Amino acid sequence: xxxxxKINNLEHWYINVQGHNRQALKGINLQIRPGEFVAIxxxxxxxxxxxxxxxxxxxxPDHGSVIINGMDTRKPELLWDIRQQVGMVFxxxxxxxxxxxxxxxxxxxxxxxxxxxxxxxxxxxxxxxxVDMSAYRKQAPHLLSGGQKQRVAIAGILAMKPNxxxxxxxxxxLDPAGRAEVMQTVLKLNQEENLTIILITHFxxxxxxxxxxxxxxxxxxxxxxxPREVFAQVGKIKALGLDVPPMMELRNQLNQAGVxxxxxxxxxxxxxxxxxx
Amino acid sequence: xPIRLENVSYVYQPDSPFQAEALHEVNLVINExxxxGLxxxxxxxxxxxxxxxxxxxxxxxxxxxxxDWDLTAPGVPLKKIRExxxxxFQYPEHQLFEDTVYKEIAFxxxxxxxxxxxxxxxxxxxxxxxxxxxxxxxxxxxxxLSGGEKRRVALASVLAMEPAxxxxxxxxxxLDPRSRLEIMEQIGELHNAGITVILISHNMDDVAQxxxxxxxxxxxxxIYDDATRRVFLNHAARLKEFGLDIPTVTKLVLALQxxxxxLRQDVFTVEEARDEILKVIREGQRHCSEI
Numbered sequence: 001x002x003x004x005x006k007i008n009n010l011e012h013w014y015i016n017v018q019g020h021n022r023q024a025l026k027g028i029n030l031q032i033r034p035g036e037f038v039a040i041x042x043x044x045x046x047x048x049x050x051x052x053x054x055x056x057x058x059x060x061p062d063h064g065s066v067i068i069n070g071m072d073t074r075k076p077e078l079l080w081d082i083r084q085q086v087g088m089v090f091x092x093x094x095x096x097x098x099x100x101x102x103x104x105x106x107x108x109x110x111x112x113x114x115x116x117x118x119x120x121x122x123x124x125x126x127x128x129x130x131v132d133m134s135a136y137r138k139q140a141p142h143l144l145s146g147g148q149k150q151r152v153a154i155a156g157i158l159a160m161k162p163n164x165x166x167x168x169x170x171x172x173x174l175d176p177a178g179r180a181e182v183m184q185t186v187l188k189l190n191q192e193e194n195l196t197i198i199l200i201t202h203f204x205x206x207x208x209x210x211x212x213x214x215x216x217x218x219x220x221x222x223x224x225x226x227p228r229e230v231f232a233q234v235g236k237i238k239a240l241g242l243d244v245p246p247m248m249e250l251r252n253q254l255n256q257a258g259v260x261x262x263x264x265x266x267x268x269x270x271x272x273x274x275x276x277x
Numbered sequence: 278x279p280i281r282l283e284n285v286s287y288v289y290q291p292d293s294p295f296q297a298e299a300l301h302e303v304n305l306v307i308n309e310x311x312x313x314g315l316x317x318x319x320x321x322x323x324x325x326x327x328x329x330x331x332x333x334x335x336x337x338x339x340x341x342x343x344x345d346w347d348l349t350a351p352g353v354p355l356k357k358i359r360e361x362x363x364x365x366f367q368y369p370e371h372q373l374f375e376d377t378v379y380k381e382i383a384f385x386x387x388x389x390x391x392x393x394x395x396x397x398x399x400x401x402x403x404x405x406x407x408x409x410x411x412x413x414x415x416x417x418x419x420x421x422l423s424g425g426e427k428r429r430v431a432l433a434s435v436l437a438m439e440p441a442x443x444x445x446x447x448x449x450x451x452l453d454p455r456s457r458l459e460i461m462e463q464i465g466e467l468h469n470a471g472i473t474v475i476l477i478s479h480n481m482d483d484v485a486q487x488x489x490x491x492x493x494x495x496x497x498x499x500i501y502d503d504a505t506r507r508v509f510l511n512h513a514a515r516l517k518e519f520g521l522d523i524p525t526v527t528k529l530v531l532a533l534q535x536x537x538x539x540l541r542q543d544v545f546t547v548e549e550a551r552d553e554i555l556k557v558i559r560e561g562q563r564h565c566s567e568i
Binding site: 249 | 453522528533554555
């Protein structure tokens with residue numbers, strides 16, 4: 001099947017107040033297939049968010065191109081079609097909710113697309129059902145927990161019927177329970193609703209849930225593969241200053257002490273199975 | 278001198294339809310030199326408790342003492358108490374407002390009536406404590422810095438008051454792994470330098486590795502207050518019920534014990550787990566039946 005996202009030689013520069021140029025993306029090539037769940041990890045300043053903002057034309061390439069479902073983000077006339085196809089969820093839920101009632105907030109996107117009111121009500125119901133927030137539709141968003149707010153923000157995007165959802169550190173400000181709620185929702189969107197997911201995260205335990213992990217460093221893609229393949233390169237991950245999942249680290253240390261274990265252990269359950277073999 | 282809480286209760290918006298009890302008869306003594314972890318689910322009362330320790334909130338019931346000053350008494354010198362007990366909020370970089378790092382950090386101590394030279398010394402020392410070079414950063418705008426640097430500047434602005442107690446509310450939330458590690462290392466150094474640290478965190482791996490004592494809150498009450506290792510050792514199952522995480526390595530130890538492995542339970546780091554597992558394997562005691 002054809003790629004839904006095609007990024008060719010993408011470069012981007014930022015210009016700061018003193019007029020200095022800084023190149024944030026240095027020739028990115030990346031193809032993503034429909035239905036893929038891709039996690040992007042890397043340091044602050046590695047270019048992850050800059051890359052994400054190119055996916056729905058919040059930023060336009062300084063060089064190279066970004067093609068979303070056949071549409072080139074450099075063409076201004078395609079801007080709204082691209083943004084309808086690629087929804088974005090950001091870190092701070094409080095900055096994304098605007099209405100005083102949950103269902104109004106979710107309806108905001110489709111209203112702006114000029115959809116018929118009867119159809120909007122259907123979209124709102126459906127979106128709130130998917131994120132499991134139907135019971136809160138008449139609530140004020142500020143009374144919700146962080147995880148619930150983030151799920152409402154996701155519902156607001158879903159109501160625009162996108163094909164791709166880009167989430168930029170959606171759990172960074174949440175507590176463990178909120179994080180689990182949001183990650184469960186993200187997995188459901190991918191597996192049941194068949195959305196293509198791009199998840200930017202600093203939490204390696206979230207990245208290991210993806211089909212594919214892309215590691216960025218200083219504006220380049222430095223690793224790209226299945227989570228097991230990527231995290232098995234413990235030395236390289238550490239050199240990049242990223243966290244190695246604790247079970248991967250333990251596997252490595254046991255291996256060095258002479259215990260034979262498979263190279264791709266990521267979770268506690270897998271470690272137990274491997275040790276019992 | 279310790280901080281003491283006696284039967285402290287706190288009610289938000291009392292006598293209104295929104296009345297909510299955030300703390301219920303909390304008793305607590307924090308001694309100088311301790312390194313304490315304060316954990317609990319969102320809404321358990323951790324942050325409300327923290328704000329009682331330097332008089333930002335005053336209890337609606339009970340007493341708070343800092344150095345034998347009763348914070349609820351009229352005329353108590355709150356300025357002195359806030360010098361002594363530094364509080365670093367969540368996302369402290371949101372509070373940055375000056376146009377240079379120097380002015381930002383000098384803002385607090387400036388109000389102490391220090392000479393210009395003493396003030397500069399304070400700023401230098403505070404920057405040094407968070408590993409930022411004075412010559413490079415003093416004249417920079419805090420808003421041009423990276424997220425991790427901003428947070429360290431905010432931390433330095435509290436350290437410049439030379440507090441004896443430092444309360445940190447989720448100091449690494451939202452940071453990338455490298456910045457997270459740097460901040461945690463610096464907090465460890467501050468404790469080694471003699472500052473009493475109270476760390477509020479959701480990250481149990483951090484809490485297990487750093488703190489000596491752990492206070493667990495649930496629904497406005499302290500449910501456990503003991504040596505960190507003992508809390509994880511004795512109450513892992515209960516912590517999960519309360520929606521709290523336990524260190525990843527502890528999860529592994531519990532799962533292996535279920536299979537019949539004889540492992541020490543107070544194992545929290547990868548290195549400790551490696552040694553325990555190697556011991557079992559060398560003794561030929563690898564069990565694999567479900568029990």
